[in-house]
Each structure stands twice: as C-alpha cells, then as structure tokens.
Amino acid sequence: MQTKESLQQFVNEMEYNDWTFKLGFSGDVPYMQIKFLALDNMNPEDTKLYLQSCRKWMLSYFMTDDEIVSTAWKAVEAAVIHEAREQFKWKGQPIYRPHVDPQVLFELSKRNEVQKREEVVT
Numbered sequence: 001m002q003t004k005e006s007l008q009q010f011v012n013e014m015e016y017n018d019w020t021f022k023l024g025f026s027g028d029v030p031y032m033q034i035k036f037l038a039l040d041n042m043n044p045e046d047t048k049l050y051l052q053s054c055r056k057w058m059l060s061y062f063m064t065d066d067e068i069v070s071t072a073w074k075a076v077e078a079a080v081i082h083e084a085r086e087q088f089k090w091k092g093q094p095i096y097r098p099h100v101d102p103q104v105l106f107e108l109s110k111r112n113e114v115q116k117r118e119e120v121v122t
Helices: 004-012 065-087 102-110
Strands: 020-026 029-038 050-058
Touching (some): 004 020
C-alpha cells in the first residue's frame, strides 16, 4: 500500500524535459499534475512564457508502483498530444485544438458533415 510519502517519492523521481511533476490532494484523494512553461499556442505573437497546468491524474493509495509510473507516462503522453493539437495547423488554423466548447462540437456533430470516399468494386 502506498503512503503520502511513497507517492511523493515517486512524483519526485519523474522526469520529462524541463516539466515539473506535482503531487496534490483533493480532500484525501491524491493526484499528480504536470506543470511547465511554454508559449501561448493560441497567441503566437506573444513571446512570453506562461505556466501550463495539465489535467489532474487521480492516484490511489492502493496503486502498484507500476500503476503510478504508468499514470505519469500517460500524463506526459496526454500533455504532448494536447500541445501537438494546439500547434498543428491547416490553413493557419489549429483545427484539432483541444479547448473547444463541447456544445459547439455537439452542434457541429448534429450536422453530420462527413467525407466518405467512393468505394470502387473491382
């Protein structure tokens, strides 16, 4: 079984680029969160670095060592993909940006505008 101290030790031992891994608590529930400095991807003319706070990844005192490390890896993977979605552009627009209002996505989805290729039967 994990303790606050053992979870903290795991978090202290995590490394990825110059990112920081933090252990926090929501009440008694532990979580891990990645923080790092980066440009504002939505305002490319702004050259200031901002503190980026990734989503919180809930932990448990019943996690195995492997589950803790795997959760940290998943957190990194999700953050990298998040950044890529903001930075990939088509026609100058980040069309896969992650910060889209779900109500807007819902309305777009209702239009059911999809592209399909014609299947050629040979």
